[in-house]
Amino acid sequence: MLDVDGDVSIHSATLERLALRVVGVGNRLDVAAPSLEWLQVHGCDYEEARIAAPMLTEVEWDDNYDPARHRFTGGTGRRLDRLAVTQWSQMPQLLERFDAADQLSLHLVIPPFPNAYPIFLENTRKLPKCKALTVGLKVVAHSIKSSLLHLLKQCGVITKLEIELIHHNAPKVSLCEFLHCPCVQQEMLKTDNVTLDLLEEVEFHFFTGSDEDVDLVKLLFMCKKALKKMVINVADDVAISDVVHEKIKSFSHPSTTLEIGGPSSHKRDVCRCKEHDWY
Template sequence: MSTCTIRNSSNVGEELDRISNLPEELIQNILVRLPSIDAAARTSVLSRRWRHFWTKLPSLSFQWDFEKPGAIIAALAAYSAPTLNRLAFSAVHVLELSTVAPWLEFASRRVAGNLTLNFSAALYQRQRLELPVCEKATSINLHVKHLRLPPAGSFTALVALTIVGARIQGGDFEAVCQPRCPRLRRLAVRSATLVEATDVSVRSNSLEWLVFIVQGVGRLEVAAPKLRYFRAAAKAAGDNVPQAEPGVSDVNITSPVLEDVAWYGEFDPRRHRFTEAGHRLRKLMVMDMTTAALMRRFYIVDELVLSFGISPGIKGYKTFLNATSMIAKCEVLEVQVTTRRHAFPSAVLHLLRKSVGVAKLLIRLPRMGNKSCMEGCPCSLPDSCNTDKIQLDSLEEVEILGFRGEFNQMKFINLLLDCHAPILKKVYVRIPKDVKSINRTKNKKIRSIIDGHPEIDVEFKLWS
């Protein structure tokens, strides 16, 4: 124990216990930063005043140890505060459901904030974890393999629910609907699988944010008048689609205020419908070549992200040209295209020819190398890199990420700067941190790019 001696005018020694006299708020801040509740409990030996501090912490986190099966139960029994802001349980070993049950019972009564269950290993013999009703919990994160949501009861305070990697019944999603979750605003279900293929319905007057990446769903019906943010994966039509492929076959989203959409997989307007939504979005993310058709449904967006790969071969590139024959009108365009052996400059210049209204352009450069595409591919034709017909009348700023000084990367930047962009004033070229240096020859070529376009402020800078 740390002590010091204070002497008064009578030279009488008096010990002062610095640890015991720390402010209560500071002690609590120290304890909540310790890696585990075991470490917090061991601080009881430091001072009598510290002995019961850990039993009133607003946040508890437990890592189950099969060698000390009773430790968590003992800690929960000693906890003295009526509620806590965060409770987390995690385990890397197989668990018996009987071990977890008292933890969940404690959580249902005491959690008034976040509850996190991270059981990456399955419960013993695939036992299904049934989440209890937690009326005071505001957010719940579930990383479990076999899950059942409660068939009755209300989560009256729940605002956010995340489910990852679970096998779940389609009917269980009724638990997150009105009126059982009247305040739910965020729902994310990722890498999940339905126990039996079925339709899923989500109806909520409060839901604003939905991510739904689930296998085994026939039809997804969402009725959420406040829904603004939506992420989903769709399966391609046809009998040859593997059952394990994530996504839903049919989707109907009813929301008049939708503004941010990301779609993975094929978009088919006959099977995937956005009822009541307009044709304009704040942000649209096209995450697959077969998703490009979504730009015909939402053809005016503030920010457009094109992030997909082009299949190799002449057929693959022609598919790309056909899929992107129409690009949504946008103010900000982000391009992250994997071209494989196709010419990256040709692909990006094609997208720019089809773009309208772009004020800011962000391009993520791939490693290009020196390998060329097969003879006769449209990406290698001389006209594919012709910039004469590219009109970027609204372009003001360009940001290029992933520049490594490769010859083809420099060639692409020169082609881009040769496009007709009368009000372009700033080009940022970011160099990744793992690029330690650029040799003298490449530095000269960089300088020639800058000097060759004096009307544009071109900046090459290490990305921090």
């Protein structure tokens, strides 16, 4: 991991892994690394960033990405083994840079503003084709159910889905009904237009047993009744009640192997810098 401030130029014929954390403001980032396979970038305030890495297979990108200023060049392909995006701005255009990623990890913020939800919908209308999807959504005011369904509609060929439940103490005050936000429209909450024919396994992390968490489990069974396996890992210091167990069992499919109550030993797949207080 390199903490960088100011202009940066890295030219290496042998470099295979590179992690950059931008701690200041620079005008130019220039990386030319023909052997680079793994790239991690935390924060990108550069006026211009050029990354030439034809062997690149894994990208972790945290924060702003502007295709007019940040460019993958030098034969960098459009297909990855893994793409992880942690996006605090409203414009996750990095998702459009790559056509496919075997593993796609999305941790997106939807701000509690009236115009934020249509922007979220517009900028996630086309996701890279993937086999495994990890989703974490920090939603303060809007409907998390409609947000998750929207993402699933773009990922019809996944075989595994992981959902990281993000809990925060901020009061959830919503004007969505009053403002006729798309997130509360009945069309957005339909599950019959979600096609997950190849989905076999769903795994929840940091489950608390709250009504909202249980509703999301039910939602997934509505999207795909005959899952092969569902694993529900609980948050630290949480004991799931018998009532919650019975609720989940009541809408799970008899053929589904159901595991409830394991610890969330899962490593969070997001930037955990102090200024990025996801959980």
